[in-house]
Amino acid sequence: MSINKATRAHALNQQPRVLWLTGLPCAGKSTIASLLEKKLEALGRHTYLLDGDNIRLGLSKDLDFTLADRVENIRRISEVAKLMVDAGLVAIVAIISPFRLERAKARALMESAEFVEIFVDAPINVCEARDVKGHYAKARRGELPHFTGIDSPYEPPEDPELHINTVELSPDEAVDRIVQFLHDSES
Numbered sequence: 683m684s685i686n687k688a689t690r691a692h693a694l695n696q697q698p699r700v701l702w703l704t705g706l707p708c709a710g711k712s713t714i715a716s717l718l719e720k721k722l723e724a725l726g727r728h729t730y731l732l733d734g735d736n737i738r739l740g741l742s743k744d745l746d747f748t749l750a751d752r753v754e755n756i757r758r759i760s761e762v763a764k765l766m767v768d769a770g771l772v773a774i775v776a777i778i779s780p781f782r783l784e785r786a787k788a789r790a791l792m793e794s795a796e797f798v799e800i801f802v803d804a805p806i807n808v809c810e811a812r813d814v815k816g817h818y819a820k821a822r823r824g825e826l827p828h829f830t831g832i833d834s835p836y837e838p839p840e841d842p843e844l845h846i847n848t849v850e851l852s853p854d855e856a857v858d859r860i861v862q863f864l865h866d867s868e869s
Contacts, residue, residue, distance in 0.1 A: 690770030694728045697868055698767040703776045705802035706831045708809040710848040715776035717857045727772050734777035747828040760788035767796050780836040801842040804849055806831050
């Protein structure tokens with residue numbers, strides 16, 4: 683093909699990337715991702731936000747929360763993110779993605795500098811306090827099986843490009859840190 687990723691990236695005047703935000707439910711991934719998209723757009727970047735909740739409304743609406751379905755959900759999102767990078771975009775992925783292996787598979791689809799793993803970190807008690815939908819309470823009562831952090835494990839990244847502690851940083855400060863990382867890595 684004569685039109686390739688490099689051609690698209692050049693036309694958009696940006697380095698395509700996947701900014702993969704992972705963390706426990708209610709750690710702040712979606713909030714940060716939404717603010718990040720707005721900030722990057724204001725800076726002239728061409729972005730697309732893939733959020734776990736929105737993906738399950740369409741692309742993965744046929745999947746449940748069993749282990750096999752969760753793995754398949756991540757695989758699908760990874761493939762879509764790869765297409766976004768091929769289109770020259772900055773794909774912002776905000777999804778729990780609890781398993782290291784699945785995140786490693788997503789990374790393996792990209793060139794080395796294209797995948798940025800961002801660990802959005804908050805202790806489980808803080809996440810529970812932020813949970814306006816009551817999912818943690820339902821999971822603790824056994825009404826919501828396979829809930830990450832309660833009866834399904836979360837494997838934190840061992841060496842993420844960025845570690846964002848949402849107890850210490852506000853969402854705006856987290857976004858500023860991510861934008862600074864991107865700027866520094868492109869210089």
